[in-house]
Amino acid sequence: xxxxxxxxxxxxxAGEGTRMKSATPKVLHEICGxxxxxxxxxxxxxTDPGRLVVVVGHARERVTEHLAGLDPDVLTAVQEEQRGTxxxxxxxLEELTARGGAPTGTVxxxxxxTPLLTGETxxxxxxxxxxxxxxxTVLTAEVPDATxxxxxxxxxDGSVTAIVEHKDADEAVRAIRExxxxxxxxxxxxxxDALARLTTDNSQGEEYLTxxxxxxxxxxxxxxxxxxxxxxxxxxxxxxxxxxxxxxMLNDRLLERAMLAGxxxxxxxxxxxxxxxxxxxxxxIHPGTQLRGATRIGAGAEVGPHTTLTDxxxxxxxxxxxxxxxxxxxxxxxxxxxxxxxxxxxxxxASAKIGTYVETKNATVGEGTxxxxxxxxxxxxxxxxxxxxxxxxFVNYDGQHKHHTTIGSHCRTGSDNMFVAPVTIGDGAYxxxxxxxxxxxPPGSLAVARGQQRNIEGxxxxxxxxSAAAKAAEAAGxxxxxxxxxxx
Numbered sequence: 001x002x003x004x005x006x007x008x009x010x011x012x013x014a015g016e017g018t019r020m021k022s023a024t025p026k027v028l029h030e031i032c033g034x035x036x037x038x039x040x041x042x043x044x045x046x047t048d049p050g051r052l053v054v055v056v057g058h059a060r061e062r063v064t065e066h067l068a069g070l071d072p073d074v075l076t077a078v079q080e081e082q083r084g085t086x087x088x089x090x091x092x093l094e095e096l097t098a099r100g101g102a103p104t105g106t107v108x109x110x111x112x113x114t115p116l117l118t119g120e121t122x123x124x125x126x127x128x129x130x131x132x133x134x135x136x137t138v139l140t141a142e143v144p145d146a147t148x149x150x151x152x153x154x155x156x157d158g159s160v161t162a163i164v165e166h167k168d169a170d171e172a173v174r175a176i177r178e179x180x181x182x183x184x185x186x187x188x189x190x191x192x193d194a195l196a197r198l199t200t201d202n203s204q205g206e207e208y209l210t211x212x213x214x215x216x217x218x219x220x221x222x223x224x225x226x227x228x229x230x231x232x233x234x235x236x237x238x239x240x241x242x243x244x245x246x247x248x249m250l251n252d253r254l255l256e257r258a259m260l261a262g263x264x265x266x267x268x269x270x271x272x273x274x275x276x277x278x279x280x281x282x283x284x285i286h287p288g289t290q291l292r293g294a295t296r297i298g299a300g301a302e303v304g305p306h307t308t309l310t311d312x313x314x315x316x317x318x319x320x321x322x323x324x325x326x327x328x329x330x331x332x333x334x335x336x337x338x339x340x341x342x343x344x345x346x347x348x349x350a351s352a353k354i355g356t357y358v359e360t361k362n363a364t365v366g367e368g369t370x371x372x373x374x375x376x377x378x379x380x381x382x383x384x385x386x387x388x389x390x391x392x393x394f395v396n397y398d399g400q401h402k403h404h405t406t407i408g409s410h411c412r413t414g415s416d417n418m419f420v421a422p423v424t425i426g427d428g429a430y431x432x433x434x435x436x437x438x439x440x441x442p443p444g445s446l447a448v449a450r451g452q453q454r455n456i457e458g459x460x461x462x463x464x465x466x467s468a469a470a471k472a473a474e475a476a477g478x479x480x481x482x483x484x485x486x487x488x
Contacts, residue, residue, distance in 0.1 A: 004127040007051070007105035007188060009044040010092040013037055013112030014057025014079040019239040025059040026237065027112040028066055031247040032254065033274025033292060036237055037063070038070050039115035039250075042275075045071070046119020047108065047126055053095055054112065055079050055088045075099055084206030085182075086198045093192055103188045106130060109209065110183045113237045115246055116253075117183065121228055128226045129185035135221035136190070136213055138163065139183040141231035149179035150210055152225060160223045163210035167203045178227075180210060181234035185226075190216055250275075258285075263297075271304075280316070298332065312342070315350070328360075331367070349384065362402075363394075366409060378402075379421065383409030389433065392417045408443065 017026025027037035034042070037054070044052055053075040056063045060078055067074050077095035079088045089109055096103055106126055110117065121139070129137035138160060140152050146166075151173050153162045163180045164173045194212040202208060217223045228234055237243050254275060255268045262281030265271055270287040276294055283297040286304030291297070295309045298316035303309065305322065312325040315332035323337040327344030330336060334352045345362035348354060352365045355372035363377045366384035371377060375388055379396040382388070386407055394405045395418050403421035407413065411425055414433035425431065426443030435449040460469050 004106075004123070004130045006047055006049045006108045006126050006185070007103040008096055009047060009049040009052045009108045009110065009122075010089055011037070011040055011044060011052070011054040011110055011112050012085060012088050012182075013040075013063060014055050014060075014082055014088055015113075016058040016082075017113070017238070020243075021240075025063055027063060029237070029243055031115055031243065032250045032272075033276050034115070035066065035070075036115045037066070037112045039275075040110060040112050040117065041067075041071055041074060043117055043119040043122055044108070044110065047123045049108070050105075051075060051096060051100065051103065053077055053092045055092050057082055057088075084200070084204070085209035086195055086207030086211065089191070089209055090195045090207075093188075093195070102192065105188055107186045107188045107191055108184070109186065111236060114181075114183070114234060115237065116233045116235055116249055117181075118233060121233055122183070125183065125185050125226045129224070132224050133222060134185070134224040135187050135216045137185040137224040137226050138213065139181040139185075139228055139234065140178050140225045141181055141228045141234050142178045143231045144177070146174070146177050146179050150182075151176040152178040152180060154178075154225075159217075160213060160225050161217060162214050165202070165204075165208065165210070179234075181228065182236070183234065184209070186212070190221060266304075307337070380405040380407065380419075382407045383411070383427065385409055386411040387413070389413050389415035389417055389431075391415055392419070395420045 013027045020026045020029065028035045054067060055077045057079040064076050067076060075095060077092045079091050106129055108122060108126060125137060125139050148166050150163045150165045151169055152160060153164055153173060155161050191212065194215040197215055198207040198211055200206055213223050232249055235246060237246055251272055254273050255265050255271060258279045259265055261279065263279045264284040266285065267287040271285050271289050273291045274293060277291045278296045280297065280299035282300045284302045288306040289304035290308040293311040295311060296313045297303055298314055298318065300316050301314045301318045303314060303320045307320055307323045310326045313329045314320055315330055315334065317333040318330050319335045320330060321337035323340045325342035328342035328346035330348045331350040331352055333350055334348045336354045339357050340354050341359040343361035346360045347364045349365060349367035349369065351368045353370040353372060354360060357373060358371050358375045361378040363380045365371065365382050366386065368385040369382050371388045373390040375392045377394050379402050380394045386409060392413060396402050405419045405421045405423055407425040408427035408429065410428050413431045414435060416434045417431055418436040420436065420438045423437055424440045426441055428444045429441045430446045431437055431441065432446065432448040435447060437447055437449055441447040460473050464470050
C-alpha cells in the first residue's frame with residue numbers, strides 16, 4: 001500500500017439528525033440521485049482505501065440495509081449509544097481490528113452528512129498528511145460565518161494547537177473563522193493510543209475526537225492542517241434548508257462539469273441532474289429539464305424544455321420535447337413529444353417518431369416508424385417505416401394476462417384502430433379507420449373490421465323539431481316532413 005493510500009476510511013453516520021424532523025434517517029436523505037451517505041462513500045472510495053467502515057447507530061437496520069445495496073464491501077460498526085465522535089471512532093477501530101487486524105498507516109475519518117466533499121479533497125488530505133509526517137492532519141476551511149463550528153486554534157508558527165467546540169469557546173476563540181470540518185487524517189497507532197485516554201470533561205459529557213489533537217500535541221507529536229480550497233465542500237447537513245442548499249450547489253457543480261465538457265445547458269438554474277447522468281459533446285439541454293438515474297444523452301441530442309428522463313438513453317441527434325420517460329431507449333435522430341410518456345421497456349429505432357399524447361410501454365418501435373398522435377402502444381413490436389394512425393389503442397390486457405401485438409414493416413394502420421392482442425399485422429398491410437382488429441392480417445392485405453354505415457334521412461326533423469339542427473337541415477334543402485328512408 002502506498003504512503004498516500006489510506007489503510008482505512010471511517011465514516012461517522014450514527015447520529016439521529018433530529019433537526020431534519022423526518023422518519024428517514026438523516027444520512028439516507030437524497031440529493032442528486034444519491035443518499036448523503038452514498039455521496040460520502042463514493043468520495044471515500046476515490047481514495048482507494050484498504051478498508052472502509054461506516055459507524056451506524058440510529059436506525060442502524062435501515063442504514064445497514066442501504067449500505068449493503070450501495071457498496072457490499074463496506075463494513076459497519078455499531079455505536080449503541082451516541083457517546084461522542086471519539087467513542088464512535090474507537091468502535092470503528094475495534095471493528096476493523098476484529099475483521100482483519102488493527103490498521104497501520106493512515107486512517108481517514110469523515111462524516112456521513114457531507115455530500116459536497118470530493119474524493120479529490122480527501123486524497124489531497126491523505127497525501128499532505130503522509131508528506132508532512134504528521135500524527136494527525138485536520139481538514140479545515142475559512143468560512144464567512146463560523147457559528148456552531150469548532151474553531152481551529154493555531155500557534156504563532158501556524159501549527160494547530162487545539163480545536164475548540166463552539167459551546168466551549170470564549171469570545172476570542174469564537175472570532176476565529178477557520179473551522180474544523182470534522183474530517184481528519186490520523187496515524188493509526190497514534191489514534192488508537194490517544195482514543196484510549198479521552199475523557200468526557202466538557203459541556204456535552206462526550207468523548208470528543210478533536211481532543212485527540214491536544215493529547216498528541218502534548219506528547220510532542222506533529223499536528224497539521226490542510227485547508228480546503230472551497231469552504232462549501234465541508235458543509236454538513238442538519239436540516240431541510242441546508243439539504244436544499246447542498247442540492248443546489250452539487251447540481252451547479254455537475255452542470256458546470258457538463259458544460260466544460262461541451263454540453264449546452266440553456267438555463268442552468270432550471271435544470272436538475274443526478275450524479276449518475278452522462279452526456280456527450282454538443283448535447284443541448286433546454287430549461288425545465290430533469291435528468292435522473294442512469295440517463296445518457298447522446299452527441300447533438302436536444303432534450304427539453306420541460307422534460308423528465310429517468311434511466312433513459314437518448315441517441316445522437318434525437319429530439320425529446322415535453323416528455324416523461326422511464327427506462328426507455330431513444331434511437332439516433334428520433335423525435336419524441338410534445339406531451340409523450342415513454343414507460344419502461346420502450347425501444348425506439350433510429351429516426352422513429354413518438355408524437356403528441358402518445359404513451360408507450362414494453363414496446364419496440366422500428367426505424368423510421370411514426371406514432372404521431374393520441375395513441376397507446378403497450379406490449380408491442382412495430383417494424384420499420386410503419387405509420388400508426390391517430391387515436392389507436394394496443395389492447396394488451398385481458399384482465400389477467402398481458403398479450404403481445406406485432407405490426408410489420410411498411411404498414412399503414414387507420415385512425416381509431418383497436419388492436420386486440422395477441423394479433424399480428426403482416427408487412428405492407430393496411431387497416432381501415434375505425435377498425436377493431438381481432439384476427440391476424442396477412443402481408444399486403446387491407447383489414448376492415450367495422451359495422452356498415454346507415455343514414456336515416458329526416459331523423460332530425462322528426463325527432464328534434466324546432467331545434468337549431470332541424471332549422472339548419474331545412475335551410476340546407478331538406479323539407480320539414482323529412483324522409484323516413486334508410487340508405488346504406
